[in-house]
Amino acid sequence: MARKVRAAQRGTWFPLLLLGVLTLGGILVDRFTFKVETVACPAGEAAAGSACTLVTQGSAVYWPLGLALAYAATACFYIRRSRNRGVGTRVRPYVLTGIVLVGLSSATAVWSLRHGMPQLGERLDFWGLQLDPTSGVTKFLERLAGNAMAVGLPLLVLAWVERSRALLLLAVVYLPIELVPLTTGWAGIPFTSPWSALPTFGVPGVLLLLGALGFGLAELSGRRNAS
Helix, strand or coil: HHHHHHHHHHHHHHHHHHHHHHHHHHHHHHHHHCEEEEEEECEEEEEEEEEEEEEECCCCCCHHHHHHHHHHCCCCCCCCHHHHHCCCCCEEEEEHHHHHHHHHHHHHHHHHCCCCCCCCCCEEEECCCCCCCCCCHHHHHHHHHHHHHHHHHHHHHHHHHHCHHHHHHHHHHHHHHHHHHCHHHHHCCCCCCCCCCCCHHHHHHHHHHHHHHHHHHHHHHHHHHEE
């Protein structure tokens, strides 16, 4: 009986579908906000008076707003499903964790940019810590404060809520993908290309969509067997 109730409560494919579409949408957002500038190189990195290439892309509102809407839509989906099937839903921990972590991730970004975009060579202010932007620790913290925290950690909570080992495995695979930098070299895309975000968002986005497809097919198969 407990297994049947948990199966009726599950709707894992829906949040994975939303997160996958949102992640792939980040490719287009970065494509259309892409900008290349030629600026003076910071002291010590090149000869005096030489020029460096600065690439900027991304939207300050896309991820916070998109993730918040995704978690709100997930809550509505689970509540409606629980009413239609006459079983309770335990999705609240997942939704609350996601919204809190999205807020924390956004606050981290706002703190880092409160004095404007750091200039090339300037130290990055990470909650009062003046970090070298070129160091591995700084880059790891930036990735951790991004989708690894706002998407990966809530997926672990959802795996616990739904008692799903398959979702736990997907989350365990997803987190290293977000935490390990995906360079564009293997894809043959230069960092000055408007499509340079393709590997960064394409790999985790496809993983989430494949997960949504797998869970959706499993749910459909379960319904057919039950009928």
